[in-house]
Amino acid sequence: MVRVERISHWIAGVEFTGAGARGGPVFNPATGEQTAEVLFADAADIDAAVDVAEEAAVSWSETSLARRTELLFKMRALLDERSGEIARLITRDHGKVLADAIGEVARGLENVDFACGIASHLAGRYSEQASSALDVYSFRQPLGVVAGITPFNFPAMVPLWMCANAIACGNAFILKPSEKDPHAPMHIAALLAEAGIPDGVFNVINGDKTAVDHLLEHPAIRAVSFVGSTPVARNVYQEAARTGKRVQALGGAKNHLVVLPDADIDQAADAAVSAAFGSAGERCMAISVVVAVGASPEPLIGGIAKRLFELRIGNGLDPDSEMGPLITDEHRHRVASYLESASAQGAHVVVDGREHPLAKGPGFFLGASLIDEVTPEMDCYRDEIFGPILSVVHAADLDEAIGLLNASPWGNGAAIFTRDGRAARRFQHEVQVGMVGVNVPIPVPVGYFSFGGWKQSLFGDMHIYGLDGIHFYTRPKVVTSRWPAPAAGGLDFRFPKHE
Numbered sequence: 246m247v248r249v250e251r252i253s254h255w256i257a258g259v260e261f262t263g264a265g266a267r268g269g270p271v272f273n274p275a276t277g278e279q280t281a282e283v284l285f286a287d288a289a290d291i292d293a294a295v296d297v298a299e300e301a302a303v304s305w306s307e308t309s310l311a312r313r314t315e316l317l318f319k320m321r322a323l324l325d326e327r328s329g330e331i332a333r334l335i336t337r338d339h340g341k342v343l344a345d346a347i348g349e350v351a352r353g354l355e356n357v358d359f360a361c362g363i364a365s366h367l368a369g370r371y372s373e374q375a376s377s378a379l380d381v382y383s384f385r386q387p388l389g390v391v392a393g394i395t396p397f398n399f400p401a402m403v404p405l406w407m408c409a410n411a412i413a414c415g416n417a418f419i420l421k422p423s424e425k426d427p428h429a430p431m432h433i434a435a436l437l438a439e440a441g442i443p444d445g446v447f448n449v450i451n452g453d454k455t456a457v458d459h460l461l462e463h464p465a466i467r468a469v470s471f472v473g474s475t476p477v478a479r480n481v482y483q484e485a486a487r488t489g490k491r492v493q494a495l496g497g498a499k500n501h502l503v504v505l506p507d508a509d510i511d512q513a514a515d516a517a518v519s520a521a522f523g524s525a526g527e528r529c530m531a532i533s534v535v536v537a538v539g540a541s542p543e544p545l546i547g548g549i550a551k552r553l554f555e556l557r558i559g560n561g562l563d564p565d566s567e568m569g570p571l572i573t574d575e576h577r578h579r580v581a582s583y584l585e586s587a588s589a590q591g592a593h594v595v596v597d598g599r600e601h602p603l604a605k606g607p608g609f610f611l612g613a614s615l616i617d618e619v620t621p622e623m624d625c626y627r628d629e630i631f632g633p634i635l636s637v638v639h640a641a642d643l644d645e646a647i648g649l650l651n652a653s654p655w656g657n658g659a660a661i662f663t664r665d666g667r668a669a670r671r672f673q674h675e676v677q678v679g680m681v682g683v684n685v686p687i688p689v690p691v692g693y694f695s696f697g698g699w700k701q702s703l704f705g706d707m708h709i710y711g712l713d714g715i716h717f718y719t720r721p722k723v724v725t726s727r728w729p730a731p732a733a734g735g736l737d738f739r740f741p742k743h744e
């Protein structure tokens with residue numbers, strides 16, 4: 246029998262095996278081999294992590310902004326220096342090509358960059374002489390212990406979206422990463438310890454629904470950030486609210502790229518293929534639908550199909566590969582089933598990824614697929630496929646295209662390709678999504694803005710990262726202050742009125 250590596254948890258600055266008796270397999274999706282077994286935390290393991298985090302949060306919140314900033318800069322430098330190691334772990338567990346994994350770490354680091362400015366982000370407001378000899382000022386304080394639950398498709402970036410700000414604000418953070426690719430988050434935990442982040446301030450609990458359910462129930466956890474699929478996001482939002490926690494829950498997506506007839510068709514085809522098939526379509530900001538506007542969409546569809554036949558698919562560690570495998574064999578079969586249903590429901594499969602030679606191999610590969618003549622009632626349009634399949638829907642004009650997008654229950658991102666500024670301006674104004682791209686197919690905002698969708702793509706009030714993140718992980722306190730002269734005073738039963 247081949248012995249596989251065992252991955253445990255990370256609590257109080259060290260690996261922690263815990264009491265949980267269950268675990269799950271971690272695969273190398275490029276070969277189909279199991280490379281590790283990850284332990285699944287039980288309630289006692291979570292309790293242990295929360296106890297440690299509660300204690301760490303007390304001293305960490307008292308640590309000066311100067312010291313916290315110094316440690317964040319060290320964390321940033323170390324993550325940057327070792328980004329190649331993190332990226333290789335991502336590729337090994339997830340399958341995405343190495344250049345993409347390097348990009349993921351870089352985008353995650355943007356959030357640490359932002360968090361390094363914590364002293365300025367947390368600066369309060371002060372109104373002197375708001376009333377006679379009375380000052381009013383406000384500042385924000387950390388919550389205590391906060392938790393992050395993250396998806397498989399960005400095992401480094403999404404944890405960094407959350408933990409950089411959470412820690413910078415003075416909280417202790419418990420990460421429950423995806424059980425499908427735990428190597429990168431565990432490595433990040435070790436690097437944060439090496440950078441000097443105090444033990445217990447950043448902890449990792451591996452596991453599945455059992456771990457999530459217990460995190461949601463635990464009274465000491467004050468806030469939960471979740472990123473994953475819509476059904477789980479909705480449930481996390483409801484449960485966290487029921488137990489009185491602050492919650493932001495980002496869900497799935499179905500992002501449309503609208504191509505107007507005046508667009509540069511080669512640029513639009515390049516953008517559609519890059520944004521739909523990068524990371525094998527396993528991105529919440531992947532383009533999964535092209536809306537071809539106008540009477541002559543053939544050059545666009547032909548241009549996309551031509552590029553798909555030339556796409557180099559292979560192991561993500563091979564520098565020649567442009568697209569890697571899917572995360573699991575089960576997911577590959579689920580994704581492929583949409584080609585079957587699309588044909589049965591009357592769409593035209595222009596390029597069929599099941600015919601790619603690697604699609605039958607032991608690795609979890611599926612070739613890139615293009616489906617034309619898709620309509621909104623088809624399964625391939627309604628569901629989030631999360632794989633290398635691009636659907637094409639036709640629209641007569643911009644009105645129809647915007648109407649189609651706004652009727653969708655998803656609202657993460659949308660993009661338009663055009664040379665008409667007025668059309669683009671109208672699109673950005675009217676489209677009901679949280680992030681818009683104008684001649685940019687994957688409009689993931691920079692770290693000092695914020696990230697989040699509308700409708701079923703986000704449950705909660707605030708976006709994640711940027712100043713929204715600072716507000717999410719802190720609560721405001723407002724002080725009304727007067728220092729009266731010794732002789733002043735006297736009873737006054739009127740409601741205080743400022744004069």
Ligand code: NAD
Nearest residue numbers: 395396397422423453454457473474477495496497498529
């Ligand atoms: P997922 O919902 O299956 O899992 C996300 C997390 O929840 C994981 O940590 C997992 O262990 C846990 N989980 C899974 N099932 C659960 C359950 N029944 N109860 C409690 N916890 C559960 O998502 P995934 O497959 O890992 O990731 C892909 C999904 O994430 C896609 O839908 C994608 O669009 C979405 N996503 C969204 C964003 C965004 O910013 N909106 C970003 C990345 C990924």
